[in-house]
Amino acid sequence: MAKQGLNELAEDVFRTAAMAxxxxxxxxPTVAGALKLTAMLAKFADDSAxxxxxxxxxxxxxxxxxxxxxxxxxxxxxxxxxxxxxASFLVRTLSSAEMDTLRRRLNTHIEATTGLxxxxxxxxxxxxxxxxxxxxxxxxxxxxxxxxxxxxxxASLCDADRLDPSxxxxxxLNLTQYVLAGRILEGLAAGTSANGRDHRRLDLVRALRVxxxxxxxxxxxxxxxxxxxxxxxxxxxxxPEDEEATVTRExxxxxxxxxxxxxxxxxxxS
Numbered sequence: 001m002a003k004q005g006l007n008e009l010a011e012d013v014f015r016t017a018a019m020a021x022x023x024x025x026x027x028x029p030t031v032a033g034a035l036k037l038t039a040m041l042a043k044f045a046d047d048s049a050x051x052x053x054x055x056x057x058x059x060x061x062x063x064x065x066x067x068x069x070x071x072x073x074x075x076x077x078x079x080x081x082x083x084x085x086x087a088s089f090l091v092r093t094l095s096s097a098e099m100d101t102l103r104r105r106l107n108t109h110i111e112a113t114t115g116l117x118x119x120x121x122x123x124x125x126x127x128x129x130x131x132x133x134x135x136x137x138x139x140x141x142x143x144x145x146x147x148x149x150x151x152x153x154x155a156s157l158c159d160a161d162r163l164d165p166s167x168x169x170x171x172x173l174n175l176t177q178y179v180l181a182g183r184i185l186e187g188l189a190a191g192t193s194a195n196g197r198d199h200r201r202l203d204l205v206r207a208l209r210v211x212x213x214x215x216x217x218x219x220x221x222x223x224x225x226x227x228x229x230x231x232x233x234x235x236x237x238x239x240p241e242d243e244e245a246t247v248t249r250e251x252x253x254x255x256x257x258x259x260x261x262x263x264x265x266x267x268x269x270s
Contacts, residue, residue, distance in 0.1 A: 006175070006176055006179060009180070010179050010180060010182075010183045011183070011252070011255070013044075013048065013180050013183045013184055013187070014183040014184070014186055014187045014190075014252055015187070015255070015256065016044075016187065017041055017044065017183070017184045017185075017186075017187025017188055017190075017191065018186075018187035018188075018190040018191045018194075018256055018260070019187075019191065019256075020037070020040065020041070020187075020191065021037060021041070021187060021188050021190070021191025021192055021194075021195075022190075022191040022194050022195060023191075024036070024037040024040075024191070025037075025191070025192070025195035025197070026195070029195075029222065030222060031084065031088075031218050031219065031222055034081045034084055034085070034222060035084070035085050035088060037081060037188075038081050038082055038084075038085040038142070039085070039142075041145065041184055041187075041188055042142070042143075042145070042148065044184055045145050045148040045149065045180070045181045045184050046148060048176075048177065048180040048181060048184070049148065049149075049151075049177045049180075049181070051176070051180075052174050052176035052177035052180065053174070053177070055176070056174060056176060059153070060153065060174050060176075061153070061174070062151035062152060062153060062174050062177070063152055063153055063154060063155045064151050064152055064155070065155075066136070067134075067135050067136075068155050068158070069127075069131060069135045070155070070158035070159050070161065070162040071147075071150050071152070071158060071171075072127060072128045072130075072131050072135075072137065073125040073126060073127055073128070073162045074125075074150075075121055075122065075124075075203070075237075076128065076144060076146055076147060076203075076204040076205075077144070077146055077201040077202060077203065077204060077233050078144035078145075078146065078201070078202055078204045078207065079144075079145075079185065079188055079189055079192065079199060079200075079201060079202065080192070080197065080198055080199070080200075080202060080207070080221050080228055081188065081192065082142075082144045082145065082188075083202060083204065083207040083208060083210075083211060083228075084211060084218050084221070085142045086130075086139045086142050086143075086144070086204075086208065087208055087211040087212055087218070088142075088218075089139055089141065089142045090102065090138065090139060090208075090212075091212075093138070094138065098138075099212075102129060102130075102138075102212075103209070103212065105129035106129050106205055106208060106209045106212075107209070108129075109126055109129050109205045110205060110206060110209065112124070112126055113126070113205075113237075116237060117237060117238055117239060118237040118238060118239030119239065121237045122165075123165045123166060124165070125161075125162050125165050128204075128205075129205060129208075144204065145181050145182075145184055145185040145188070146181070146182075146185060148181050149177060149178045149179075149180070149181020149182055149184075149185070150171075150173075150178065150181075151173055151174050151177050151178065152171045152172060152173065153171075153172040153173065153174060154171075154172050157169050157170070157171055157172060158171055186249065186252060189201075190252070190253050190256060190260055193260075193262075194256075194259050194260050196224050197221060197222070197224055198221060198226050198227075198228055200228065200232045200233070200234070201232075201233045201234070202228050202231040202232060202233055203231050203232075203233050203236045203237065206230060206231035206236060207228055207231035209231075210227060210228055210230065210231055214227075249262055250262050
């Protein structure tokens with residue numbers, strides 16, 4: 001897909017996700033509503049990925065397969081609604097013993113990454129605590145949008161990066177899949193913020209521990225309380241501001257109209 005065509009499609013996808021999110025919080029401002037919303041946007045992202053493969057060149061077909069886990073050693077961010085969906089799924093599907101094991105793995109992961117800045121965190125390759133002994137994701141059905149958009153056209157590059165991250169081997173991506181999932185994530189953030197809920201990107205591991213340690217945190221977030229500050233990614237792994245990304249984000253949000261400006265709607269953006 002030509003760059004101009006992808007840019008226009010990405011903006012349409014962003015607007016659709018943002019408006020759907022805003023409407024969802026108005027019509028059903030409950031935990032159940034948040035779960036329905038994340039499921040809807042996950043399907044939107046999966047449909048976008050299918051579109052990317054169908055319309056792309058044969059050499060742009062992702063090489064990702066079950067059992068290929070190198071990307072599961074990367075740092076994962078998720079928005080609060082996604083974390084809630086993952087935690088809800090885990091509580092429903094894991095046994096008490098499995099939950100105890102997961103909590104220990106979350107704590108070990110947090111201990112290993114505490115005190116790192118973003119640049120250092122990107123070089124650490126730890127297995128996601130949600131990986132099981134067979135290399136499957138325990139929450140694959142409800143995985144975050146950042147995971148749904150990530151892909152690789154050459155798994156050997158991913159494996160090389162996991163084994164030696166200091167070499168900074170870049171992955172080759174199906175750009176359409178990656179960009180569209182990213183715009184859906186940005187739309188979820190914009191719509192969430194417009195309804196007065198914390199929309200920050202969270203370190204998935206720390207955010208899961210927040211919800212699993214305090215099930216009441218879910219209702220508090222839905223009611224507008226800030227319960228995820230300890231997991232906010234920019235606080236956990238600080239890094240210099242990306243001016244280009246900030247400008248792009250402000251342009252996107254402002255294009256949605258009043259109530260979506262990043263400078264006025266986010267009490268939790270700092």
